[in-house]
Amino acid sequence: TAGITQAPTSQILAAGRSMTLRCTQDMRHNAMYWYRQDLGLGLRLIHYSNTAGTTGKGEVPDGYSVSRANTDDFPLTLASAVPSQTSVYFCASSSGTGGEKLFFGSGTQLSVL
């Protein structure tokens, strides 16, 4: 079973450009999440979705948008990237909205120059 697949693995992006990070899960989990991880700051929640068709803002949502058109896919879009969005991005899912046990993708290393 693949679990959670993120793409791309890494990307270098010019400031001002847009980009969509892809996340697909095959576990039929209801809840999905996007976190960013920066050195010394741990994992910070960007956006989440408790079920298909609904999304919510996390701790650091500014500059990011998400959609949840179906159960499996949860793309994260940066409309106009800035250098402060340089980070490792992790997508995760859980079977319940409580989300005690999250399953993480392998991450996307994004550098905005």
Added chain:
Amino acid sequence: GQSLEQPSEVTAVEGAIVQINCTYQTSGFYGLSWYQQHDGGAPTFLSYNALDGLEETGRFSSFLSRSDSYGYLLLQELQMKDSASYFCAVRGRNQAGTALIFGKGTTLSVSS
């Protein structure tokens, strides 16, 4: 809002026991989770405590005291492969609904 505090670094030797503490503040508490992350890897789930007391899973144990807003992860018989970052996380009620919020992580270095 929510906040979690845990030490930034811990060092230990093989075979030793180490305890990683976590204190939290949250409005509406449901439980405390622990995750492990090796360098360059993704976080993986270790344990979850919803009630007070100790939960044991092999060499790892996790403890929770809700009255003290405090928990810890106990790692016994340390091995080199336990060198990793460890994160505590809470599911509480905040602007993120009830999604998991993570601490900044504790880097554990195990030496021989």
